[in-house]
Amino acid sequence: MEETYIPNRFGRFLLMALEQALGTPGFQAMLGRGGLRHLAVYPPDNLERGFPVGLIPRLMAALEEMYGVGKGRELAFQAGQTCFHLGVADFGVLADIADLVFPLLPPLTRARIGLETMAEILNRVTDGHVHVQRQDGHLFWVVERCGVCQGRTSSSPCCHLLAGLLYEAVHWATGRDSVTVTEVACAASGGPHCAMEIDLG
Numbered sequence: 001m002e003e004t005y006i007p008n009r010f011g012r013f014l015l016m017a018l019e020q021a022l023g024t025p026g027f028q029a030m031l032g033r034g035g036l037r038h039l040a041v042y043p044p045d046n047l048e049r050g051f052p053v054g055l056i057p058r059l060m061a062a063l064e065e066m067y068g069v070g071k072g073r074e075l076a077f078q079a080g081q082t083c084f085h086l087g088v089a090d091f092g093v094l095a096d097i098a099d100l101v102f103p104l105l106p107p108l109t110r111a112r113i114g115l116e117t118m119a120e121i122l123n124r125v126t127d128g129h130v131h132v133q134r135q136d137g138h139l140f141w142v143v144e145r146c147g148v149c150q151g152r153t154s155s156s157p158c159c160h161l162l163a164g165l166l167y168e169a170v171h172w173a174t175g176r177d178s179v180t181v182t183e184v185a186c187a188a189s190g191g192p193h194c195a196m197e198i199d200l201g
């Protein structure tokens with residue numbers, strides 16, 4: 001598959017989030033294990049597309065190898081949550097008006113606006129082809145070319161980094177703790193694409 005790139009800033013946020021979740025010694029050990037020691041030096045904070053998408057599944061695989069699948073995926077979820085907070089400033093206008101407008105809207109609408117805004121940002125700077133669908137009061141995040149699991153094979157859905165990011169976005173948009181994000185299809189485990197079902201609880 002042809003190598004694709006995401007903005008350096010996204011790669012930087014991902015590495016910062018992983019270092020926070022694992023602690024510096026764990027982070028360094030994980031990079032060593034994955035043959036990714038060069039990533040200990042973060043990419044610069046700019047929007048140039050210089051961070052290879054293919055490094056993300058390698059990081060996820062290294063995480064699961066080092067901590068075991070269960071704990072590794074838990075840490076990936078946590079890192080996804082942190083990525084949202086690092087990136088929320090890039091929500092721009094939405095972040096500014098959310099406090100004013102969101103209380104007036106029903107939670108499902110707030111969640112949809114939050115997810116659609118994030119999808120728009122990701123579609124502008126990545127090749128994931130994300131769309132947000134609404135079906136029977138549930139929201140679905142569908143990503144045609146998932147950068148989290150590309151090239152991996154897994155017996156169960158493995159895009160917990162993405163699930164954590166979406167959980168935190170919807171939690172932020174709705175203020176609800178009862179949000180759940182379930183990966184209902186995963187390209188790495190035989191799905192046609194990756195899809196997350198978001199339920200507000």
Ligand SMILES: [Zn+2]
Binds near residue numbers: 187
């Ligand atoms: Zn995926």
